[in-house]
Amino acid sequence: MSGLRVLKPGPQSLLQDGGRHGWQHLGVSPAGPLDLHAxxxxxxxxxxxxxxxxxEVALGYLELESELDTWLALTGAQVAATLDGAPLPHWSRFPLRAGQRLKLGFARSGQRAYLAVAGGFQAxxxxxxxxxxxxEGLGGGDGLGRPLRAGDLLSCQPANLTHAASVPWPYQPDYRAPAQLRVIGGGDATGFAADQLQAFFERSWQLSxxxxxMGARLLGEPLVAPTQQWSQGVGRGAIQVPPDGQPIILQADHQTMGGYPILGWLHPLDQARLAQCPAHHELRFCPVDLGEAQAELREFYRFFGR
Incomplete structure (x- = not known):
C-alpha cells in the first residue's frame, strides 16, 4: 500500500467522490463535493x-509527502501551493515524485480547494x-466519516503523464466578486405573499x-413565510424559510426531510459559487427559468463526461 502521507491535515480535509446516491429514502444524504465545478x-x-x-480541502493548511511518482491537479480556492518550497500554478496539473512535499497555505480567495490524483484516491x-x-459518520479513508488526520495514508497508484496542463482562464472563477445566484421557483413559492418573494430577490443577503x-444560512431582513404543517422530502439546493425568516440553502450533507416552506431551489451550477463564499460575503439572487437551468446542467454534464 502506497500513496500520499498526511503530515498536516488542515482544518477540514475530506475525501469526496460523485456522492452517495439512492439512499435518501433511508435518511442518508448524498454528500460529495460542495463545488462541483472545481x-x-x-x-x-x-x-x-x-x-x-x-x-476537498477547506481553507488550506494541508501538507502531504509522496511515497510514489504520480500527478496531481489543484483547483478551487486560491491557496498558496508549493512543492518542496517551489510555487505551483493553480487550476493546473503537475508531477509529484516520491519524497516530495506538497504544502497548501491559507485560502486567500474562496473557501475550498480540490486536490485530485491521477487514477483517484483509493478507499x-x-x-x-x-x-x-x-x-452521519460515513465514508472517508476508514469508512468512519472523519476528516483527514496526521499520519493518514491517501492510497493511490503510480502514474506518469506526458506534460503539464491547466484550465483556460475564462473558466477560472473570481471568488472575490459579489455572488449573483440564480433561483428556480417552485415548492411552496405560491404560498408566500408576492411582496415577500419580491423582497427575497431585491434584498442583499450575507452568508452566516x-x-x-449541511446548509448555507443567510443573514438579512427577515422574510415572512407561510405556515407549513407537514414535513416533506428535501434535496440539495432547496431554499427553506424557517420561522425566523432567515433562509437556509441546503447543501451536500443536507437532511432528507424538512418541515420549513421552500421558496425555490438554487441553480445546481450556482451551488459551486456558493460553496466558495466566506462568512459575511454579499449574496444576491435572481430568478431563472427551469428549462434554461436544465439545459445548462445537461451541457455541464456532457462536457465533464457524466
Missing amino acids: AAWANRLLDNPWGTPLL PPLLGSVSTQLR PQSDR
Whole structure:
C-alpha cells in the first residue's frame, strides 16, 4: 500500500467522490463535493472519470509527502501551493515524485480547494461511495466519516503523464466578486405573499458564519413565510424559510426531510459559487427559468463526461 502521507491535515480535509446516491429514502444524504465545478475540473485535468475520489480541502493548511511518482491537479480556492518550497500554478496539473512535499497555505480567495490524483484516491466504498459524511459518520479513508488526520495514508497508484496542463482562464472563477445566484421557483413559492418573494430577490443577503456542509444560512431582513404543517422530502439546493425568516440553502450533507416552506431551489451550477463564499460575503439572487437551468446542467454534464 502506497500513496500520499498526511503530515498536516488542515482544518477540514475530506475525501469526496460523485456522492452517495439512492439512499435518501433511508435518511442518508448524498454528500460529495460542495463545488462541483472545481471538483470536475480537477478530475478532468488528469483524465479521471466523473466522480473519481479526490480531496476537498477547506481553507488550506494541508501538507502531504509522496511515497510514489504520480500527478496531481489543484483547483478551487486560491491557496498558496508549493512543492518542496517551489510555487505551483493553480487550476493546473503537475508531477509529484516520491519524497516530495506538497504544502497548501491559507485560502486567500474562496473557501475550498480540490486536490485530485491521477487514477483517484483509493478507499473502500460504503453504500456505493467513499464520500465523507461528517454528520452521519460515513465514508472517508476508514469508512468512519472523519476528516483527514496526521499520519493518514491517501492510497493511490503510480502514474506518469506526458506534460503539464491547466484550465483556460475564462473558466477560472473570481471568488472575490459579489455572488449573483440564480433561483428556480417552485415548492411552496405560491404560498408566500408576492411582496415577500419580491423582497427575497431585491434584498442583499450575507452568508452566516454558522453555515456548513449541511446548509448555507443567510443573514438579512427577515422574510415572512407561510405556515407549513407537514414535513416533506428535501434535496440539495432547496431554499427553506424557517420561522425566523432567515433562509437556509441546503447543501451536500443536507437532511432528507424538512418541515420549513421552500421558496425555490438554487441553480445546481450556482451551488459551486456558493460553496466558495466566506462568512459575511454579499449574496444576491435572481430568478431563472427551469428549462434554461436544465439545459445548462445537461451541457455541464456532457462536457465533464457524466
